[in-house]
Amino acid sequence: MLNNDRLLVQILLLVLLGACVWVLAPFVSALFWAAVLAFASWPVMRVLTRWLNGNSTLAATLLTVGWMVLVAVPLVCLGFNIADHIREVNVLVHNLQVQGLPAPPQWLGELPLIGDSLLNLWSTLDEQGTALFATIRPYVGQVGNWLLVRSARIGGGMLELALSLVLVFFFYRDGPKLAAFVHSLLHRLIGDRADHYLELVAGTVQRVVNGVIGTAAAQAILAYVGFTIAGIPGALILGLLTFAFSFLMVPPLIWGPAVAWLAWQGQYGMAVFLGIWGMFIISGVDNVLKPYLISRGGNLPLVVVLLGVFGGVLAFGFMGLFLGPTLLAVAYSLLGDWLIKEMPEAAAAETPQVSKGQ
Structure with missing residues (x-):
């Protein structure tokens, strides 16, 4: 009877959680x-x-x-x-x-x-x-x-x-209260490893914010400065487009046509200036700043984060910018924990065989 009552309580809790998710779904x-x-x-x-x-x-x-x-x-x-x-x-x-x-x-x-x-x-x-x-x-x-x-x-x-x-x-x-609630919930679910995974998720999100969004913002500001100096009309719009295209790592699709437009207008000096500015300043930020910011402060391979960013955007939309690398980081850490636990057992299993062979 106790087992049936416990099962009923669990079912009611799942129904309650499902109803809460349903209510919050429009605001996710x-x-x-x-x-x-x-x-x-x-x-x-x-x-x-x-x-x-x-x-x-x-x-x-x-x-x-x-x-x-x-x-x-x-x-x-x-x-x-x-x-x-x-x-x-x-x-x-x-x-x-x-x-x-x-x-x-x-x-x-x-x-x-x-x-x-x-x-x-x-x-x-x-x-x-x-x-x-x-x-x-x-x-x-x-x-x-x-x-x-x-x-x-x-x-x-x-x-x-x-x-x-x-x-x-x-x-x-209410940030501290929410953090304490999440911390207690994870401790109840996975025990002592909760702190490790909280730090992993927090570090991954911070690195994506710094590396991807920080680099996009830097490129947008530099692009706006370059467009303004060159006298390109709509410099603000082009700067915002540079911010958006930076996530796809193709800012030249914005400043490249601007260079062609200047050449079309006969402003060859400004066209050369904007071409150099775009190649070495705007695009150079992506090649130097992004890998540094993403790889700083963590032992997660850079390729895992970058694949998570691009794959997450394709799978989940713009939210995948953070969900993708976070999911890959947690999966990578789980596999690492599993290997650490399995390797000693494998080594212990191979030791008697080696001693018998000797």
Whole structure:
């Protein structure tokens, strides 16, 4: 009877846990990002709490407001930039419909082998511009619907980001209590190895934050500086795109076309400058800073972390940036523990055989 009662209690607990997961499912992503943000910036929270004489609530409030300002200001600037560029594109399309293409640049015809063909193509596009716009007009509605769907997703992402910034306040304020709860839970589940795996997960997340996101932020800032010096329009948008493409390790897809645009405009000096800046400064940061930050402070192989980052993004989306390397790190450590336990037994089993052979 006792066994049946215990089984019933376990079933009820599982049902209760399932119901809790069901309730929290719509907020999993926001909770995840709030937890990662709080964990990554916890040293700042600790220092700020010390400055405020242990007032963790005030420190959490100030830090949360700071994050809101830090995130809101670039987003507002980005919105204004996108609106300006949309107006410029509309004016460009109208001018192309009315006036046609401008005169081809002189250097286009001077290109060896393909110069004459490019001039003929330019003239053909100029003559058939009206027919071309009439041909693509039926697809404009489909493009508008596609943009509407993407805008809805972007709006949902902004709402999720706002919720994360609200939830991060509670992670800051109640962080020690949550850490103690997780620590006690893991101790109940796996015993003395709980401290080891907590340190492993914390170290892996910290290394990914420092290595991947830190490198992306550094590349975005350097790219913005380079675009601003070169006079590239929309430097802020291109800097944010560099931040996004840094996760895929392909920032040249952003600064490369910018170099080509400068050359197209005849600004060869600035094109050479931006090419050198992009090759040795923007991309050089990825080759030097990322491996250093990821490999610092841990004995986990760099290839495991990098595979976890890329595989996690493909498997889980952007959350996989942290889930992927964390899962691989825990699995790697579990295999290491298993081998450590098995090797002495294997060595002990082989010792009598060797003595018999002698």
